[in-house]
Structure formats: C-alpha cells, structure tokens
Amino acid sequence: MAGILFRRATRADVPAIVRLLAEDDLGSQRERFADPLTESYFLAFEQIDRDANHELIVAEQNGDVIGTLHLIFLPSLSYQGGTRAQVESVRVDQRLRNQGIGRGMMLWAIERVRQRGCPLLQLTSNKSRADAHGFYISLGFTNSHTGMKLNLK
Amino acid sequence: MAGILFRRATRADVPAIVRLLAEDDLGSQRERFADPLTESYFLAFEQIDRDANHELIVAEQNGDVIGTLHLIFLPSLSYQGGTRAQVESVRVDQRLRNQGIGRGMMLWAIERVRQRGCPLLQLTSNKSRADAHGFYISLGFTNSHTGMKLNLK
Numbered sequence: 001m002a003g004i005l006f007r008r009a010t011r012a013d014v015p016a017i018v019r020l021l022a023e024d025d026l027g028s029q030r031e032r033f034a035d036p037l038t039e040s041y042f043l044a045f046e047q048i049d050r051d052a053n054h055e056l057i058v059a060e061q062n063g064d065v066i067g068t069l070h071l072i073f074l075p076s077l078s079y080q081g082g083t084r085a086q087v088e089s090v091r092v093d094q095r096l097r098n099q100g101i102g103r104g105m106m107l108w109a110i111e112r113v114r115q116r117g118c119p120l121l122q123l124t125s126n127k128s129r130a131d132a133h134g135f136y137i138s139l140g141f142t143n144s145h146t147g148m149k150l151n152l153k
Numbered sequence: 154m155a156g157i158l159f160r161r162a163t164r165a166d167v168p169a170i171v172r173l174l175a176e177d178d179l180g181s182q183r184e185r186f187a188d189p190l191t192e193s194y195f196l197a198f199e200q201i202d203r204d205a206n207h208e209l210i211v212a213e214q215n216g217d218v219i220g221t222l223h224l225i226f227l228p229s230l231s232y233q234g235g236t237r238a239q240v241e242s243v244r245v246d247q248r249l250r251n252q253g254i255g256r257g258m259m260l261w262a263i264e265r266v267r268q269r270g271c272p273l274l275q276l277t278s279n280k281s282r283a284d285a286h287g288f289y290i291s292l293g294f295t296n297s298h299t300g301m302k303l304n305l306k
Contacts, residue, residue: 014230021231030232044234053204054228074225075207077167078174078242079183081197089231110303119306124277124298136301145277145300148289150263153272 004101006108009056009068014045016065017058020091026126027091055112059092059105067092067105073116085113085121106139157254159261162209162221167198169218170211173244179279180244208265212245212258220245220258226269238271259292 009017015037022031032038048054053074059067069090075083087109092102113121124147125132137143162170168190175184185191201207206227212220222243228236240262245255266274277300278285290296 017230027231032233038233040234041230042234044228044230044236047228047236048230051206051228056230070229072227074241075197075200075204076223076241077170077194077197077201077209078180080185080191081193081195083197083200088227088229110305114305119304121303121305122277122301124275124300126298133299133301139303141301141303143299144302145279146286146296147277147298147300148275148286148294149297150274150292150294151272152263152267152274 003061004066004104005060006057006105007060009045009049009058011042011045011049013058013065014041017056017068020065020068020093021089023094024091026128057105057109059101066096067101069105069109071109071112073118079119082119083116085116085118087121087123090123102135103139106136110139156214157219157257158213159210159258160213162198162202162211164195164198164202166211166218167194170209170221173218173221173246174242176247177244179281210258210262212254219249220254222258222262224262224265226271232272235272236269238266238269238274240274240276243276255288256292259289263292 018031018033018037018041021027022033048056053072055071057069057071058065070088072086072088073083074086090102090105092105110121123136125136133143171184171186171190171194174180175186201209206225208224210222210224211218223241225239225241226236227239243255243258245258263274276289278289286296
C-alpha cells in the first residue's frame with residue numbers, strides 16, 4: 001500500500017502496539033495502557049522477539065504505528081508434519097478504519113506465510129466482531145471452525 | 154485416571170500419534186500413515202521437541218498410546234503480556250471412545266496450563282465435530298469465537 005511500511009516490531013513500538021490493543025472494545029477490558037507501560041508487556045515482547053517462530057508486525061505510516069498483527073508459526077505433526085501459521089491480535093488504528101489498511105496488512109501476512117511454506121493460515125475472531133468475519137471471508141478464509149476459550153484467571 | 158499415564162511424547166511415539174491423527178474422518182484426508190512413516194513427521198517432531206513452548210503429550214495404557222494432544226504456549230502482548238495456551242490435535246483411539254479418556258486428558262492439560270500461569274486456554278474445533286463442542290463446553294470453555302482457516306496448498 002502506498003506510503004505504508006510493514007516491518008518487524010521493535011521494543012520501541014511496544015507502547016504504540018498496546019495502545020492499539022487497548023483502544024478496542026474487547027481489549028479495553030483486559031489491557032492496561034499507561035505511561036510508563038507495565039513491565040509485563042516488555043517481558044512478553046522479549047520472548048516474542050527472540051523466537052524465530054514469532055513475527056510481531058507493525059504497519060507504519062509517516063513514522064506512526066497505525067496497525068499491528070502477530071504471526072506465529074506452529075510446527076505440528078498434523079498436515080504431514082507441516083508448519084501451520086496463525087495470526088493473532090490484528091488491529092488497525094480506529095481513526096483509520098475502512099481505508100484498506102487491514103486488507104493490506106493481511107495480504108502482506110498471507111504472502112509472508114506462503115514464503116515460509118505453511119499449508120494453512122488460521123485465526124479466531126470473537127463472534128461479536130461481525131464485520132471482521134466478512135472481511136476474512138473476502139480474503140479467502142473459510143468459517144469452518146468454532147473457537148473456544150477457557151478463562152483461567 | 155486409573156491405569157492411564159500422561160507423558161511427553163518421544164520420537165518412538167510418532168507413528169502411534171500419526172495413526173491417531175489419520176484414523177479420524179478429517180485427518181484421513183490430510184495425513185499419510187505408512188510404514189515407514191514419511192520423514193516430514195519426524196522432522197516436525199524434532200522441532201516440537203526442542204521448543205520449550207511446545208508439549209506434545211500422549212496418554213498411555215498398558216504400554217499403548219491411546220490418546221494425544223499438543224499443548225502450545227504462546228507469548229503475546231495481549232492479556233498484559235500474558236502467555237496464552239492453545240491445544241491442538243486432541244485425539245483418542247476410536248476403539249476407546251466414551252470412556253472418559255478425552256476428559257481425563259483435557260483435565261490434565263488444563264492443570265498443566267494453570268501450572269504455567271496462563272490466563273487462557275484456547276482451541277478450535279471443526280464445526281462438523283458437534284459432539285466435541287458439548288464436550289469442551291462441559292469442561293468450562295465458552296464458544297465465543299469463530300475459527301477461520303485459509304488453505305494455502
């Protein structure tokens with residue numbers, strides 16, 4: 001997309017990513033966006049950053065982080081020992097919705113996953129995000145599974 | 154459960170695990186259970202085995218592998234930098250269904266995930282597995298998400 005750069009996140013991006021996670025309706029219930037940011041976010045970033053099976057991505061425009069997604073590569077015995085890919089925490093700045101930024105990010109992610117030879121890209125989306133489901137289907141995803149969560153807190 | 158041992162899988166368990174994956178209706182379309190087994194299964198096992206964020210588990214009874222599941226620990230920025238847990242490829246030997254083995258395995262997995270301090274355990278289940286959904290709900294899971302897959306083959 002013109003003027004938008006997709007790149008690996010650095011430690012300096014963590015506050016901007018957490019802001020995107022926290023501004024969301026669901027995220028606002030579970031995140032804590034403060035200055036300075038809770039250390040647990042940076043500790044998680046370090047684990048993600050040093051793991052070659054994780055790629056935390058930001059979309060940058062004019063020096064600002066305007067979107068994020070987290071790609072995870074999961075070696076598995078299923079699919080004849082294929083590495084499945086998963087995407088989590090897809091967010092676009094709420095002020096910049098409906099401009100195709102999310103689509104550009106996801107198309108970039110799909111290409112990245114193809115490069116790594118994955119047979120499958122999977123994600124789950126909260127049923128309350130009705131718009132998101134049509135969006136993913138328009139990208140070729142099939143709505144074949146039920147996603148279940150067990151809260152352990 | 155009496156007489157059933159839950160333990161980390163070893164390389165020697167790989168054929169028995171693949172048999173469980175392949176005997177399933179959906180799995181039979183994507184796995185290749187042969188003797189000798191395709192090398193890709195062993196290569197995937199090696200990746201899983203050396204990654205501290207993966208625990209491939211078998212249920213053993215009288216020396217036989219009768220069930221399997223794959224626990225994955227996913228560091229993430231969301232949930233205030235919490236490590237979410239995911240379970241994939243839950244299977245019980247079809248000849249031993251409805252004896253509570255799956256329940257025993259999942260209760261073991263939930264306890265394991267609690268030990269590692271995860272805020273959440275997540276999974277997806279194909280919508281065609283109607284029985285499985287009730288089973289997971291009976292364990293406390295909520296059916297809150299849509300699970301989407303993009304086939305890249």
